[in-house]
Amino acid sequence: MQHRYDRKAAVCCYAAGITLFLFTAVPTPARGEPVDYLGSVKPILETKCFACHSALKQEAGLRLDAASLILQGGDSGVVLEPGDADASSLLERVTDTDSDQRMPPEGDGTPLNSEQVETIRTWINEGAIAPEEPIPSHPGEHWAYQKTVRPPVPAVQNPGWVSNALDQFIAASHDQVGLTPVPEATPEVLLRRVYLNLIGLPPTHEQLIAFLNDKSPGAYEREVDRLLDNPQYGERWGRHWMDVWRYSDWSGFNQEVRYSQRHIWRWRDWIIESFNNDKGYDRMILEMLAADELCPDDENAIRATGFLVRNWYKFDRNVWLDDVIEHTGRALLGVTMKCAKCHDHKYDPISQAEYYRLRAVFEPCDVRTDRVLGELETSKDGLPRIYDAQLETPTYLFERGNPKQPDTSTKIDPGSPSVFGGTLDIQPVVLPVDSYYPSLRTFVSREMIIAAKDAVHAAEVEVQVQEEKFSDRTPLPRSLEYKLQREALELAHIQLDLASAKLASLEVRLDVEQMRHPTAGSETSVDATALQELTEAAGQAHRRAQEGEIAEQLLMTIQQLGALRLDVFRKKNKYDTDDSKFELRAAEKRLDKIKQLLEGKWETPKEGVASYGPLGKVYPRVSTGRRLALARWITDRGNPLTARVAINHIWLRHFGRPLVEKIDDFGLRSPRPPLADLLDYLAAELMDNQWSMKHIHRMIVTSSVYRMRSAALEVPDSSSSEIAGDPQSTDPDNKNFWRMNVRRAEAETVRDTLLYLAGNLDLAQGGPQIDHHKGFVIPRRSIYFHHARDSQMPFLNVFDAANPRECYRRQETVRPQQALALVNSSLALAQSRQVAFRLSEQVRLAGGHENRGGSSHDHFITLALETILSREPSAAELTVCREFLEFQAKQLSVPERLTLLNEQANDVAAATDPVQRARENLVLVLINHNDFVTIR
DSSP states (O other): OEEEEOHHHHHHHHHHHHTTSOOOOOOOOOTTOOOOIIIIIHHHHHHHTTTTBSSSOBGGGOOOSSHHHHHHOBTTBOOOOTTOGGGOHHHHHHHOSOTTTSSSOTTSOOOOOHHHHHHHHHHHHTTOOOOOOOOOOOGGGOGGGSOOOOOOOOOOSOGGGOSSHHHHHHHHHHHHHTOOOOOBOOHHHHHHHHHHHHHSSOOOHHHHHHHHHOOSTTHHHHHHHHHHTSHHHHHHHHHHHHHHTTOOOOEEETTEEEESOTTTHHHHHHHHHHHHTTOOHHHHHHHHHHHHHHSTTOHHHHGGGHHHHTTOBTTOHHHHHHHHHHHHIIIIIOOOOGGGGTSSOSSSSOOHHHHHHHHHHHTTEEEEEEOBTTBSOTTTSOEEEEEEOOTTOOOOEEGGGOTTSEETTSOOOOOOOGGGOOOOOOOOEEOOHHHHOGGGSHHHHHHHHHHHHHHHHHHHHHHHHHHHHHHHOOOOTTSHHHHHHHHHHHHHHHHHHHHHHHHHHHHHHHHHHHHHSOOTTOOOOOOHHHHHHHHHHHHHHHHHHHHHHHHHHHHHHHHHHHHHHHHHHHHTOOTTSHHHHHHHHHHHHHHHHHHHIIIIISOOOOTTOOOOOOSSOOOOSEEOOHHHHHHHHHHSTTOSSHHHHHHHHHHHHHHSSOSSSSTTOOSTTSOOOTTHHHHHHHHHHHHHTTTOHHHHHHHHHTSHHHHBOSSOOSSOOTTOSSOOSOHHHHOTTOTTOSSOOOEEOOHHHHHHHHHHHTTOOBOOOOOSOBOGGGTTTSOBOGGGBOOBTTBOOHHHHHTTOOOTTOOSSOOOOOOHHHHHHHHHSHHHHHHHHHHHHHHHHHHHHHHSSOOOSHHHHHHHHHHHHHHHTSSOOOHHHHHHHHHHHHHHHHHHTOGGGOEEEEOOOOSSOOOSSHHHHHHHHHHHHHHTSGGGGEEO
């Protein structure tokens, strides 16, 4: 499709978007500066040496995890001579050419490269200068490994700023460094912020105006409550946790599943529903790890085991289990585990044996797909879930992590890392019938009977059809056509007999299986004789059905042979051609084989022995209870990590930076954070309030620290007491949260908002994943589109969508492609035109008629900014936008001045009216405004 564009207008529109996405230069250290111990030397030692020479382990009595300890040396004496690298044995050992002498030892890490060696050499020659630093304590004394205790709320110098206890911890940190927080954000900025944070969509124009006009006390708090009750809350925060839990739809080659499982979207729906229902975080963990053991008869809860199912990998079970262990640790406990697969953990007090104890927890696991109501074929729909398949499978330690070298001399029992306290209380779980024998579920057996009856009815209809065909045709009795028609009728009768036999077999087998496997509450004493008679009847019925299947196969093969001969005859081909010979012989072999089977290849069932199979797969009647024990250990109040890690994730997504920088690693490499008391307070608050995340959200978004502006005052007024000193100089990185952080909106928010503003976003919830290629044509929320390692929506990827392999924290990039996507994509163009139309209609209805003058422009501009950016235009913006509209309308009104430009196919054509077309362009520019993709 081609449209007319003014070249200058197009360039202005393009530039307006591009200039909003600028990179910031990162300064580099000046040449000749001394080597920085903390920034350059210690990271090398941490990576290469701490595994054997730190608080965790002290080989040869040497510690290298603090400069003062390096200077002390070890059992063999001093290892470092300040000012003389050549006389320092430390440098000698890391550069030794003998692999038996060089550090780190072969197999425990790669040697230092030349750049790293030179860094250490220079640092020593410069005098080994290092600042004072704390001596790392014993690993068991690490701050994150201590039981969470609610700390006292500190007294503060500015109690008037405090809205709740959270603020007091922040205010205390301000007091310590002499900071004064910036004032509260304007109401419109705050409203947009909380809407985007809690539901991932901006306020509508009507919601914005209503909030601004509501001057009553508690207006903001009531708005927060409405948002937390909004169904879109579950989608917004479900997507955050889907990042952490590595949600991935299935992927593979064509229809072959290689990663994850089909229908894993049911786990996604469980996540959304759980957040909307404010299910406790502890309960969520219990269900994700062990719903099949905790509540085995609750199919809704069993969806949660998608957390484990998602890790399934077709080609290597060890890879699957390794991922389960690693990401269960990182996501739920903030502990990295895979380092301990090959040897004792290099950085944390976790032994290799403890890694395999965790593996033993998951060793019996496997994946299956259960039937769901209304669908007979699990390939079309089903419930993917975890279960314990091999209860007696032993776990062995793999030498150096090599699965080909298991140490079979010692069987590893399930357990947890001892440093975190507590033990696993493992109790086997006896499963109900519906869990271990899903074919006996009421809806499954009912649908099997219905399907069998439908098959009988269809066979009866087919008999009638074939009888009518046979009676209507009078071919020669000895002709091939006659023979085929007669065989078709015989086949129809055989298939009717077969369908009837299958129905009868199913009914009697169902009776005997229900007697053998009574459901809870229906147990009665079973008459052994009656059971034996019923079992024999089931076996006989099953045999009749099998004989019917053979008869069907025989006649179908005879028909195929006859049809082949007829085809050869009609084509007048010779029977002795190679192709004809091969096809006929193959058909005759099949026929002979089926005849042999039919003539008595089966043994007659022995008396008293049932000769029928179960109605479907029968799984173990007992589950080990190991995963349930692990889940209870993780969610126990005494576990020091679970609640802290959860709070850190929540804080990150509200403030753009976490309280603990390494969000997936709370181990020894994570120093105690400055706001550790706040972290502990919120962790205790979470646990004390039934692990309610909505409670924590409400506390955070109603706090004063959350409501602050995102920008500092440009120049502090000496006559004002609002800000004493320059916080930008005191705390340029905002580590003490003296202002709100500015951050980019997530990819899903950008796309969903485009559709939402135009009134096109479909807010229906749940259901199967949608083809990721249809993100521009199906207006569902982004969370519902297929998202896997090799299939992701390109538009979302441009705006840094989650990597399904691992995404504990999303990247924030500023790239030209983002501006191009908001300027040139068919989605942006179509939605901007529809937004412009809706706004123009509102202007027309408000004024009663379309005024072409400046007042109409001003009304449209104000309405556009309030709708798209949730704020009024400044005086300067109003002037610039008015001039833009007037210039555009003038240029677009003269077709001779326009240049034809190619545009992507778009269902929404550009307006032909110059004024409306100018408005469309203004809306497109506003969509490319930095505020559109920013949460302030």
